Amino acid sequence: MDHREHLLASLNRGPNPPEVVHTRVLPERDAVAAPWPEWAHPEVVDAFRALGVPEPYRHQAQAADAAHRAQAAAWEEVQAARAAGRSVRTSSTRHVILATGTASGKSMAYQLPALDAIVRGALDPGVGLHSREATVLYLSPTKALAADQLSSLRALGIPSLRAETYDGDTELGQRAWIRDHANLVLCNPDMLHAGVLPNHPRWARFLRRLRYVIVDESHGYRGVFGAHVSMIMRRLRRVCALHGAAPVFVGASATSADPGASFARLLGAERDRVSAFETDDSPHGAVTVLLWEPLLEDHVRWDGLAAGGRGGPSDRATPGSADPRTGDPAVPRTHDPADPWAHDPAEPRHAGPVEPRRAGPPAPDPAAPPVPTGVGPNGAGNGPGENGAPRRRSALSEAAEMLTDLVAERVRTIAFIKSRRGAETMAAQAQSYLHDVAPEVADRVCAYRSGYLPEERRELERQVRSGEMLGVASTPALELGIDVAGLDAVLVAGWPGTRASFYQQIGRAGRAGQDSLAVFVASDDPLDTYLVHHPGDVFDRSVEATVFDPQNPYVLAPHLCSAAAERPLRPEELGLFGPAAPGVLEGLERDGYLRRRPTGWFWTHPESAAELVDIRGGGGHRLQIIDGETGGIIGTMESGQAHSQAHPGAIYVHQGANWHVEELDEEGRAVVVTAAEPAYYTQARDITEVTMLEVEDTRDWGPVTLHRGLVRVRTQVVSFQRKEVASNRVIDEEPLELPAQELVTRAAWWTIPPTVMTRHGVVEPDFPGALHAAEHAAIGLLPLVATCDRWDIGGLSTALHVDTELPTIFVYDGYPGGAGFAERGFDVARAWLEATLAAIRACECEAGCPSCVQSPKCGNKNNPLSKDGAIRLLTGLLETADADREGDGRSGRFGK
CATH class of the missing domain: 3.40.50.300 (P-loop containing nucleotide triphosphate hydrolases)
Structure with a gap:
């Protein structure tokens, strides 16, 4: 058995796992070397040669x-x-x-x-x-x-x-x-x-x-x-x-x-x-990439066991029962007490605000784990999931079991997941499973994420580099260029947001030149569903352009203050800061932040101008998480997360340990916690409203109008639920009295005359469900055309918006002043909606599920939703857009 066959066999899923939708082998690449430059000092060249670098690529x-x-x-x-x-x-x-x-x-x-x-x-x-x-x-x-x-x-x-x-x-x-x-x-x-x-x-x-x-x-x-x-x-x-x-x-x-x-x-x-x-002349071993779509949960429960799979979280193994593959005692499984897809402001690639949500009744927290469902026609399922929707098995649990199997076979593996809680939970699950199947390596799996204390972080990095840790469940913190040679396998639990990040992550393995294995485990998400069924959009398209807007006035203004504090700004220097700088300076002068003198603009305040800026975009500052019994600091958290994750009564997870939040002191920048071992987890719930402030651009799609401009989003966390870990049953719900948070940002929105909808078979009672489902799917697919994550953006749909007086779908950036994502969507709107419609049509469910039109952050508890209505609505929108085919600034399928 060669190395590649050994890696595939280590997954313990049989020769043809039904979860594998597509297999792609990225070919081996040979090195192209070049002589050392003549100008390079011999001392430097000799130093590289001493480390085993005979010549550069x-x-x-x-x-x-x-x-x-x-x-x-x-x-x-x-x-x-x-x-x-x-x-x-x-x-x-x-x-x-x-x-x-x-x-x-x-x-x-x-x-x-x-x-x-x-x-x-x-x-x-x-x-x-x-x-x-x-x-x-x-x-x-x-x-x-x-x-x-x-x-x-x-x-x-x-x-x-x-x-x-x-x-x-x-x-x-x-x-x-x-x-x-x-x-x-x-x-x-x-x-x-x-x-x-x-x-x-x-x-x-x-x-x-x-x-x-x-x-x-x-x-x-x-x-x-x-x-x-x-x-x-x-x-x-x-x-x-x-x-x-x-x-x-x-x-x-x-x-x-x-x-x-x-x-x-x-x-x-x-x-x-x-x-x-841009030409890469370095060698790399062949990488076998699997696009893996977890089965619907009832498929896992019955069909998965018969096929020799591990089974899913709803196949509750009882003590004394046996694993059908080995006869060994089965490991009890539970649902994930964490949301692996939650936007995590503490991580470097997705720094952002409190998660934006729809307007409506209190919303479920994004940490909602999957619930078991029944099986309907074609395996789609119409069981007792949320609103009767089918559920796929959690990508977190799927990846945790793969991590278990690979580590048990001594395959050095890294598993990426977006959230800190997801990384902690995956590592804890793998450790638990290994204690039963390979106890000698159970302690050689760890989690890695931001928020650890410096000494914890450095020690984990050392252990991962040295190979002491055979497996690591990590947030994107380890995606970057840390030199971890010798990894054999990479698991990517949930699409990381961009193709660039995906290739960074799967490139972690095979760095020593050996063949390697990479598995993309699709989450229950419209974008993930689309990508596993459209592998060409993963492997055969160029990577995305990097999207950011340095002229955002919410960004530019505090940096102009900081620059003036470093040395007064002279008029001839304004060109460095871009065309928006003069107008922003006028506002800063008018509001008393800067003072104009003949030689330029001066910062005249005693406090630090740099403290005006939150460069990670979290909308605030860091809070210290303090053990209320010892007074010790156990970690840190961005203030933008506090209302949803550190409200009084919340359960916070740190390095596998549960902590009960006793007090949220935003003024003192502290979260006071005590150790706890609850049988429940918590979910915050909020409400959101969107108000139009300024229309900056419009595009006519026949009777439909696409807009881009400034909006105000008002969000308030109003309560939280306690849910049993094992069953997801709601134990109780407790109200919270937290202040509303307002966000002025940029959005793209469609105003749709009712006649467009009725002409395509959407009757008036179904307007809310069709708009709502289309909004959810559009949010899920925007990352395909813009370098964002669905947790960087939010949306709202309504059959009659107070400002537009028409059925309206909003998609907005979750950052003050905007981040360029909604604007990018406006520029490539047709391509964006084409992918959205394709994703909904590709999903095998009948009435809508998390893989197509349900959202993990919906303020209306994913109700009402009409999958068929969304298909009809999007079809109508794209027909009205025919006349605008050349007007969206595209070059190629999904834009510039």
């Missing part, structure tokens, strides 16, 4: 050479400006972006020129204005990635390299030494924004010598987070120029559409100033 050498040449040209301009006594300009500096696959060696491509500059500067430092000493700033979205980079840099053993991390975990006593002595600082955008730029005079030595700024995982800077980071990059370029430096920015990215344009927008540079390298 071609794409590494090309990108490194472009960065070196750009830095040499920039240094000449800096020297000329200093000699002439004039200001340094950064507008002419060239920059580089390397956008290749996971494990393609992007790190060496930027380390080579950066270390060459440091070594040469140390050997020939010069003096005063003619100092040739060089410094480098490395930026990553996560602390874990920075720590991994630091380890790899120190492993090179270069004597003149003084590399240190500078982030929130850095001890105060070390910070001054780093500012004064380090020549390579590893930082993140948060610390750059709050700790470096406001204190740039203290960083003068470092900034004046700055030659390179490395922007790692730059594809992850999207949405509101990407807009904030874009402003931070512009502020950094401005501050560098103030100190007489013009560093070259070198981006490292996963594959993305037009990475050069995205990186230029991130930096605020002209497109022709960025050189992009």
